[in-house]
Amino acid sequence: MPSVHRDNQKVYLPSVRKVSWDTGEMSEFASCFVSAMQYLGEDLSYPFVMGTSGVAFRFTIAPGEWDFGNYSILNFSTDPYEPVSRAFAAAGYAHTLHMPGSFQEDSTRIMASLDRGIPVLAFRVVGPSDCVILTGYDEGGEVLMGWSTYQDIPQDHNIPHDVTGYFRKPGWHEILNGYVLIGDKLERPPLREIYLDALKWGVSLMRSSPVGKNAAGLDGLQVWANEMIDEQYFPAGNDELIGWRYVSVAINMTMLRDHCLAEPFLRQAILDVPEFHPELTLAADGYGEVARIRLGMDSLIADNFSEPSMRAIHDPAVRRLYAQEILRIRDVEAEAVGHIERLLERSGKY
Secondary structure, eight states: OOOOEEETTEEEOTTOOOOOGGGTOOOHHHHHHHHHHHHTTOOOOHHHHHHHHSGGGOOEEOTTTOOGGGGOGGGSSSSTTHHHHHHHHHHTEEEEEEOOOOHHHHHHHHHHHHHTTOOEEESSSSTTOSOEEEEEEEGGGTEEEEEOTTTTOTTTOOSOOOTTSOEEEETGGGTOOOEEEEEEEOOOOOHHHHHHHHHHHHHHHHTOOOBTTBEEHHHHHHHHHHHHTOGGGSOTTOHHHHHHHHHHHHHHHHHHHHHTTHHHHHHHHHHHOGGGTTHHHHHHHHHHHHHHHHHHHTTTSOSSOOHHHHHHTTOHHHHHHHHHHHHHHHHHHHHHHHHHHHHHHHTTOO
């Protein structure tokens, strides 16, 4: 059972799994969700959450804007919180989403959950994070504690951490962008239905029409490739602007890193539901090829913010080769999605 430690005014949940990009888990929401579920005793893997939430199948881009917000999980569905609700449904847990209200009501709800030994998922709080996991509070709720991928970046969080390693965040209500309270454990649907629902959702994301201002899915990859070879976006001599273009490219590449999680998700689905062979085997093979292409792109422009990569993006010839690899990924993913569609048709779900 979850435990709660109390130290004067400080209340915290001990040994909640750390959330960090160093683990290779780039989706802050999926990583926080896995951390919370594991603390509650659930054996959910990161690829499973990436697949069922749809994060492993989404690609969104605001054409012409080079928007750093492309990566947000809240911009790839007409209902921005659908990835959240799908993750909870697949895990078999109720949840309630709250938009910021008064400090008193928000802090009261969050502290009540933590007092019961249940972590809270929150948007922003520390840096521009998609999601953090709240694991404690102090000073009557004036200070929240938890894990954030941004907590070790001084520009985003320059307050010393708690002795537990958790961040300490006063003034959290000013940056709060919503939070999710974890509810009761429910009866989970059969795994077959969970997977088929996730696969149908994944296909819809890859075949998606524009979501607001964003191009999405396979079309979004085409837009990105086009922009990489459009010289108007890379004016010679404007090193500062091209530097910001590099940041946008790195953010978009993170979405392709997420796509690599589709392969283990699909392979686990085949193990759990063998009747998904052969279509899902072929789709998983395709996503394995996506991972290989993505890895090879690091030889052109790596997303590691190294000096050679930041110089390489200035070269039109390198950008053209990079765009060709984006289109290779688009084509391989289109074929993989076709295999998934054939499984859905065979299963009467499409």
